[in-house]
Amino acid sequence: xxxxxxxxxxxxxxxxxxxxxxxxxxxxxxxxxxxxxxxxxxxxxxxxxxxxxxxxxxxxxxxxxxxxxxxxxxxxxxxxxxxxxxxxxxxxxxxxxxxxxxxxxxxxxxxxxxxxxxxxxxxxxxxxxxxxxxxxxxxxxxxxxxxxxxxxxxxxxxxxxxxxxxxxxxxxxxxxxxxxxxxxxxxxxxxxxxxxxxxxxxxxxxxxxxxxxxxxxxxxxxxxxxxxxxxxxxxxxxxxxxxxxxxxxxxxxxxxxxxxxxxxxxxxxxxxxxxxxxxxxxxxxxxxxxxxxxxxxxxxxxxxxxxxxxxxxxxxxxxxx
Amino acid sequence: xxxxxxxxxxxxxxxxxxxxxxxxxxxxxxxxxxxxxxxxxxxxxxxxxxxxxxxxxxxxxxxxxxxxxxxxxxxxxxxxxxxxxxxxxxxxxxxxxxxxxxxxxxxxxxxxxxxxxxxxxxxxxxxxxxxxxxxxxxxxxxxxxxxxxxxxxxxxxxxxxxxxxxxxxxxxxxxxxxxxxxxxxxxxx
Numbered sequence: 400x401x402x403x404x405x406x407x408x409x410x411x412x413x414x415x416x417x418x419x420x421x422x423x424x425x426x427x428x429x430x431x432x433x434x435x436x437x438x439x440x441x442x443x444x445x446x447x448x449x450x451x452x453x454x455x456x457x458x459x460x461x462x463x464x465x466x467x468x469x470x471x472x473x474x475x476x477x478x479x480x481x482x483x484x485x486x487x488x489x490x491x492x493x494x495x496x497x498x499x500x501x502x503x504x505x506x507x508x509x510x511x512x513x514x515x516x517x518x519x520x521x522x523x524x525x526x527x528x529x530x531x532x533x534x535x536x537x538x539x540x541x542x543x544x545x546x547x548x549x550x551x552x553x554x555x556x557x558x559x560x561x562x563x564x565x566x567x568x569x570x571x572x573x574x575x576x577x578x579x580x581x582x583x584x585x586x587x588x589x590x591x592x593x594x595x596x597x598x599x600x601x602x603x604x605x606x607x608x609x610x611x612x613x614x615x616x617x618x619x620x621x622x623x624x625x626x627x628x629x630x631x632x633x634x635x636x637x638x639x640x641x642x643x644x645x646x647x648x649x650x651x652x653x654x655x656x657x658x659x660x661x662x663x664x665x666x667x668x669x670x671x672x673x674x675x676x677x678x679x680x681x682x683x684x685x686x687x688x689x690x691x692x693x694x695x696x697x698x699x700x701x702x703x704x705x706x707x708x709x710x711x712x713x714x715x716x717x718x719x720x
Numbered sequence: 721x722x723x724x725x726x727x728x729x730x731x732x733x734x735x736x737x738x739x740x741x742x743x744x745x746x747x748x749x750x751x752x753x754x755x756x757x758x759x760x761x762x763x764x765x766x767x768x769x770x771x772x773x774x775x776x777x778x779x780x781x782x783x784x785x786x787x788x789x790x791x792x793x794x795x796x797x798x799x800x801x802x803x804x805x806x807x808x809x810x811x812x813x814x815x816x817x818x819x820x821x822x823x824x825x826x827x828x829x830x831x832x833x834x835x836x837x838x839x840x841x842x843x844x845x846x847x848x849x850x851x852x853x854x855x856x857x858x859x860x861x862x863x864x865x866x867x868x869x870x871x872x873x874x875x876x877x878x879x880x881x882x883x884x885x886x887x888x889x890x891x892x893x894x895x896x897x898x899x900x901x902x903x904x905x906x907x908x909x
Contacts, residue, residue, distance in 0.1 A: 634752075
């Protein structure tokens with residue numbers, strides 16, 4: 400890049416909007432008896448998720464490197480295990496090499512946990528909060544609550560729980576999507592069609608909650624064994640943007656360890672660096688109460704309220720201006 | 721071989737795709753919070769001009785295309801090729817009919833053109849925004865009519881047909897905008 404542009408990227412109006420939304424979020428949780436907490440941005444363990452990469456740094460000589468958190472999830476779960484009760488946090492998180500129209504490597508996340516809730520009850524609370532934040536800025540239609548399976552059947556006419564890789568490939572080809580470098584991995588193809596075909600087909604100005612994901616995309620959610628295993632996970636989409644991701648949280652430390660190990664194996668296969676497991680989280684999980692938790696992209700919430708398509712327009716400064 | 725990671729994608733970047741040099745027109749990073757990241761790009765094939773969409777798995781690399789735009793002076797045509805000269809190195813390169821395409825009608829000796837080279841070979845050439853041409857053939861000029869209204873077709877010395885005002889006569893020189901193909905004004909010697 401040539402030259403330096405030191406001017407703020409966001410307009411003053413956009414900064415005011417962000418401040419107002421944060422105020423509303425705090426008032427909401429105050430009224431609901433949810434405690435605001437802060438957890439460290441620097442952690443000894445990174446995230447094992449095969450598709451999320453942590454940034455690494457050092458806090459002193461002769462000490463192991465530390466990781467910038469990609470989400471405050473692990474630390475907040477340790478607070479829950481220590482009987483914190485319901486908690487929320489607005490924090491900065493960092494994700495390596497994520498940059499685009501809706502992505503910035505450093506961004507703000509709103510994350511909260513409700514002991515005793517399942518993902519359905521938490522979805523209702525997310526809906527209430529999102530409407531409180533967006534209500535005066537745009538006309539939102541009544542929210543939709545659709546299972547992942549139903550969402551696919553209604554938009555692309557495929558059954559995502561049983562369809563095989565070849566059928567997914569054929570569908571992508573038929574839609575004119577030319578892909579290079581994607582292995583025969585079912586979840587990657589599901590994610591390709593989800594982002595290229597399903598998301599754009601969702602109704603406008605409507606919060607769409609998609610729940611019960613394929614078990615292979617459970618991440619840190621419980622898996623329910625119906626006829627087909629389903630992950631008790633949800634995502635919220637508004638105007639083509641993924642705004643939130645929530646789980647009915649897995650509390651089984653043994654299963655969690657197995658999933659971390661599977662993640663690490665997958666990372667190795669992808670040629671990505673191995674990261675140390677968060678043993679503190681695994682030690683705390685047996686004490687964690689049954690709960691549901693969710694992460695909301697705060698910058699994206701501001702984007703929707705402001706009616707803009709570029710995350711840059713709601714950030715004071717960006718990394719690559 | 722030089723290559724670019726999808727992280728370096730931006731508009732204007734030159735990459736190889738299916739054996740042809742291409743230029744990235746638009747790049748969009750698409751990533752589910754938990755899941756595979758993609759780069760969805762629109763790319764223009766520099767040989768055919770066709771624009772196509774392609775999705776890459778983020779983190780993958782693609783071969784870089786050795787493509788560069790050079791300012792070159794048009795010299796002459798020898799029946800096989802159109803010769804351009806680099807004004808600093810005096811190196812001469814021949815462009816073929818495919819590289820010139822539609823733009824051929826603006827080609828006038830001594831003019832400076834932007835020649836796109838791939839591995840040192842011209843694959844495209846674009847004219848300056850304005851060219852000065854001589855009217856080779858048109859209906860006789862109407863004296864006194866300087867209104868510019870109406871107009872008539874004029875065939876220029878390069879073969880281009882341009883709509884000119886009624887007062888323009890054969891043998892006159894005119895300035896033309898190559899982007900729109902429109903007459904800009906009369907050039908007096």
